[in-house]
Amino acid sequence: xxxxxxxxxxxxxxxxxxxxxxxxxxxxxxxxxxxxxxxxxxxxxxxxxxxxxxxxxxxxxxxxxxxxxxxxxxxxxxxxxxxxxxxxxxxxxxxxxxxxxxxxxxxxxxxxxxxxxxxxxxxxxxxxxxxxxxxxxxxxxxxxxxxxxxxxxxxxxxxxxxxxxxxxxxxxxxxxxxxxxxxxxxxxxxxxxxxxxxxxxxxxxxxxxxxxxxxxxxxxxxxxxxxxxxxxxxxxxxxxxxxxxxxxxxxxxxxxxxxxxxxxxxxxxxxxxxxxxxxxxxxxxxxxxxxxxxxxxxxxxxxxxxxxxxxxxxxxxxxxxxxxxxxxxxxxxxxxxxxxxxxxxxxxxxxxxxxxxxxxxxxxxxxxxxxxxxxxxxxx
Amino acid sequence: xxxxxxxxxxxxxxxxxxxxxxxxxxxxxxxxxxxxxxxxxxxxxxxxxxxxxxxxxxxxxxxxxxxxxxxxxxxxxxxxxxxxxxxxxxxxxxxxxxxxxxxxxxxxxxxxxxxxxxxxxxxxxxxxxxxxxxxxxxxxxxxxxxxxxxxxxxxxxxxxxxxxxxxxxxxxxxxxxxxxxxxxxxxxxxxxxxxxxxxxxxxxxxxxxxxxxxxxxxxxxxxxxxxxxxxxxxxxxxxxxxxxxxxxxxxxxxxxxxxxxxxxxxxxxxxxxxxxxxxxxxxxxxxxxxxxxxxxxxxxxxxxxxxxxxxxxxxxxxxxxxxxxxxxxxxxxxxxxxxxxxxxxxxxxxxxxxxxxxxxxxxxxxxxxxxx
Numbered sequence: 001x002x003x004x005x006x007x008x009x010x011x012x013x014x015x016x017x018x019x020x021x022x023x024x025x026x027x028x029x030x031x032x033x034x035x036x037x038x039x040x041x042x043x044x045x046x047x048x049x050x051x052x053x054x055x056x057x058x059x060x061x062x063x064x065x066x067x068x069x070x071x072x073x074x075x076x077x078x079x080x081x082x083x084x085x086x087x088x089x090x091x092x093x094x095x096x097x098x099x100x101x102x103x104x105x106x107x108x109x110x111x112x113x114x115x116x117x118x119x120x121x122x123x124x125x126x127x128x129x130x131x132x133x134x135x136x137x138x139x140x141x142x143x144x145x146x147x148x149x150x151x152x153x154x155x156x157x158x159x160x161x162x163x164x165x166x167x168x169x170x171x172x173x174x175x176x177x178x179x180x181x182x183x184x185x186x187x188x189x190x191x192x193x194x195x196x197x198x199x200x201x202x203x204x205x206x207x208x209x210x211x212x213x214x215x216x217x218x219x220x221x222x223x224x225x226x227x228x229x230x231x232x233x234x235x236x237x238x239x240x241x242x243x244x245x246x247x248x249x250x251x252x253x254x255x256x257x258x259x260x261x262x263x264x265x266x267x268x269x270x271x272x273x274x275x276x277x278x279x280x281x282x283x284x285x286x287x288x289x290x291x292x293x294x295x296x297x298x299x300x301x302x303x304x305x306x307x308x309x310x311x312x313x314x315x316x317x318x319x320x321x322x323x324x325x326x327x328x329x330x331x332x333x334x335x336x337x338x339x340x341x342x343x344x345x346x347x348x349x350x351x352x353x354x355x356x357x358x359x360x361x362x363x364x365x366x367x368x369x370x371x372x373x374x375x376x377x378x379x380x
Numbered sequence: 381x382x383x384x385x386x387x388x389x390x391x392x393x394x395x396x397x398x399x400x401x402x403x404x405x406x407x408x409x410x411x412x413x414x415x416x417x418x419x420x421x422x423x424x425x426x427x428x429x430x431x432x433x434x435x436x437x438x439x440x441x442x443x444x445x446x447x448x449x450x451x452x453x454x455x456x457x458x459x460x461x462x463x464x465x466x467x468x469x470x471x472x473x474x475x476x477x478x479x480x481x482x483x484x485x486x487x488x489x490x491x492x493x494x495x496x497x498x499x500x501x502x503x504x505x506x507x508x509x510x511x512x513x514x515x516x517x518x519x520x521x522x523x524x525x526x527x528x529x530x531x532x533x534x535x536x537x538x539x540x541x542x543x544x545x546x547x548x549x550x551x552x553x554x555x556x557x558x559x560x561x562x563x564x565x566x567x568x569x570x571x572x573x574x575x576x577x578x579x580x581x582x583x584x585x586x587x588x589x590x591x592x593x594x595x596x597x598x599x600x601x602x603x604x605x606x607x608x609x610x611x612x613x614x615x616x617x618x619x620x621x622x623x624x625x626x627x628x629x630x631x632x633x634x635x636x637x638x639x640x641x642x643x644x645x646x647x648x649x650x651x652x653x654x655x656x657x658x659x660x661x662x663x664x665x666x667x668x669x670x671x672x673x674x675x676x677x678x679x680x681x682x683x684x685x686x687x688x689x690x691x692x693x694x695x696x697x698x699x700x701x702x703x704x705x706x707x708x709x710x711x712x713x714x715x716x717x718x719x720x721x722x723x724x725x726x727x728x729x730x731x732x733x734x735x736x737x738x739x740x741x742x743x744x745x746x747x748x749x750x751x752x
Contacts (some may be wrong), residue, residue: 040571120427131394135451136423136430144421149439152419197437198422241439242395242447247419
C-alpha cells in the first residue's frame with residue numbers, strides 16, 4: 001500500500017465557543033502548515049462527522065466545508081459511521097488514492113451547548129432505534145453491559161477500570177491539546193464519581209468534546225517527515241448487543257485489525273504504541289484484546305503491571321485517549337492518526353514514546369458495529 | 381419481540397424481512413416473551429424519552445438463542461426470569477373500574493396500555509361508549525392499528541355492577557364524596573367473587589370511614605393515582621385499619637407492574653401529597669393577595685426557583701378551584717391548622733364561578749382568542 005500522511009493538524013479537544021466551520025478551518029490550516037502545502041494542491045476531501053444533523057441542524061457538510069476553500073470546486077463528501085466516522089474517512093481516503101491525490105480528511109464535531117438528556121439521546125442514535133434506544137440503552141448503559149459480561153467471564157474488576165482512567169488522565173496532562181490537559185485526576189476524584197450506569201462511574205466515561213482534526217494523505221511521500229500508512233482496514237457487525245453471541249469482544253475490530261495487520265505485514269508484537277477507542281474504560285480493555293495485544297481476558301495483566309503507560313512495554317493511548325484527551329466524535333479517528341503521526345516523527349513532546357516505529361489506531365462506532373484500524377510507520 | 385431465523389443456514393435476523401439474504405428461502409418467525417437475565421446495568425443518566433432514572437437495562441438470553449435488551453422499572457438481577465415484549469404478554473389480571481370522570485378514563489387507558497383486561501362500569505352505556513372513544517383516541521397516539529384493536533378487545537363496558545363478577549380487583553373512582561362511595565363499595569362487594577380486592581382512588585376521604593361499607597374490610601385498600609395516570613408515576617398506597625397483608629401486597633405488586641412507583645402512606649388527612657401541596661397553593665394565593673407579584677410572575681418564580689414543572693396558581697386552575705377549596709376545608713377541619721384555611725381570593729373566585737380551566741377562567745383566562 002502506498003499511502004502517506006503528509007501533514008496533520010488538530011484543535012484542542014474540549015468545550016469551544018467556535019462553530020464547526022472555524023474548528024475545521026483551524027485543523028485544516030494546521031495540516032497544510034505541517035505539510036508545507038497550499039490548499040490549491042488538494043485533489044479531493046472527505047468530511048467525518050456524526051451529529052451535525054441532530055445537534056446543529058446542519059447536514060450537507062461537504063458543501064459547508066467547501067466554503068472554507070471557495071472557488072475550488074473539488075470533489076468532497078461526508079462519512080458518517082457514528083464514533084468511527086473519522087477512522088472510516090481516513091480508510092476511504094487511503095483506498096481512493098488512485099482517483100484523487102492528495103486527499104484532505106477533516107473530522108469535526110460540536111457536542112457542547114446541548115442539554116444533557118438530548119445529547120445522550122442523540123449519541124444513542126449509534127445504537128438500534130428499536131432494539132436499543134427504545135429500551136433506554138444509552139451509550140453508557142451499552143458499555144456497562146459489556147463491562148458486566150467481561151467481569152463475569154474473566155474476573156475483570158472495577159479497579160482495573162480505575163487504573164485505565166488514572167493512566168489516561170496522567171497522559172493527558174502531557175498533551176496540551178487534550179480535553180483534560182489542565183485537570184489533575186487523583187484516586188479521590190475517581191472515588192467521588194457518581195455512578196452513571198453500573199458498574200461504570202463518572203471517571204469511566206470519556207467527556208463529550210468540541211474539536212476538529214485533519215490529515216493530508218497522498219500516494220507519494222513529500223519529505224522525510226511524511227509518515228507511511230502501511231495498513232488500513234474497516235470491519236462491520238450487527239449494531240446491537242442483542243444480535244450478538246459474544247459481548248466481550250468486537251468482531252468488527254478483530255476483522256479490521258486482521259486486514260490492516262495483513263497489509264502491513266505485522267503482528268501485534270511489532271507494535272510500539274496504540275491509540276484505541278476508550279470511550280469508556282472497559283472499551284480500552286476490550287480494544288487491547290481485539291487488537292491482539294493480549295489474549296482475551298488477559299489485558300488486565302498488562303494494565304495492572306503498568307505496562308500500558310508511556311514508558312511501559314505496550315503504551316496505550318499516550319495522548320490521553322478519548323477518556324482524558326477528549327472525544328469530538330467525528331474528529332476522534334482523525335485525531336488518532338494525528339497522534340500516531342506525531343509519535344512516529346518524534347514530535348510528541350512530553351508524551352513521546354521513545355523510539356516508536358509502528359503505531360496502530362483503533363476507532364470504534366457504536367458498540368463495535370463499525371471499527372477502523374490503521375497501521376502507521378515502518379518496520380525497518 | 382420477534383426474530384426471524386433461516387431454516388437452512390440458521391442465521392438470525394432482527395428485522396422485518398421475508399427471506400434469508402444468503403439462502404433466499406422464507407424465514408421462520410420466533411416470538412420471545414421471556415428469558416433469563418445474563419447481565420444488567422442500573423442506568424442513572426437520563427436521556428430524551430427516558431427521563432425517569434434510575435431504571436435497569438437487562439441483557440436477556442432468549443430460549444431460542446440470541447438476546448434481547450429489556451428496560452425494567454424495577455431492580456433486576458442476573459439469573460432472574462423476566463417477561464417482556466409488549467402489552468399482550470403481561471395480561472395477568474381482570475381489573476374493574478367504576479366511574480366515568482377524567483380519572484376513571486385515565487385509569488382505563490393506563491390498564492389497557494399495560495396489557496390488563498378491563499371491565500368498565502358506569503351509569504350510562506352511551507356515556508361509557510363516548511369515553512371509550514376518547515380512550516381509543518389517546519391509545520392511537522402510541523399504538524398501531526393492530527395493537528389498538530388488541531387493546532380495545534380487552535375492554536368491556538357495562539351499566540350493570542354484576543359485570544364485576546370475574547374481576548381480580550375493582551377500583552372505584554366515583555365522585556369524591558362519602559355517601560356515593562359507600563353505596564358503590566357495598567354494591568361491588570355484593571357481586572365480586574371471594575378474594576377479589578376492592579380499592580378506592582380517593583384523594584382525601586378516610587379509609588376507615590369507607591371501609592365501614594364492607595363486610596370484609598381485609599380486602600380493601602387505597603390506591604391514589606395522580607392525573608394523568610398514564611404519565612404520573614406515583615401511587616399513594618393507603619392501608620385501612622383492617623387491610624390484610626395479602627391485600628396490601630397485591631396492590632403494591634399491581635402498582636409496580638403498571639409501571640408505577642408506589643409509596644405507602646398512613647390513612648391521615650390528605651395522605652402526603654395533598655397535605656404538602658395545599659399550603660403551597662394557599663401561600664401562592666396569599667402572595668398574590670399581598671401584591672408580591674402578578675400571578676404569572678409568582679408561577680414563573682416557583683417554576684424556575686423550585687424546579688416545579690408548573691406554577692402553583694396554574695396548577696390550582698388545572699385541579700379546579702372548587703376542588704382545591706373543598707380539599708383545603710377538609711384538611712383545615714381535620715388538622716386544625718390555619719395554613720389550610722382557603723384564602724379569601726379562592727372563595728371569591730369560586731363564588732364568581734371562576735373554577736379554573738374547566739370554566740375558562742380562574743387565576744388565568746383560558747377563553748380562546750377570537751378567530752382572526
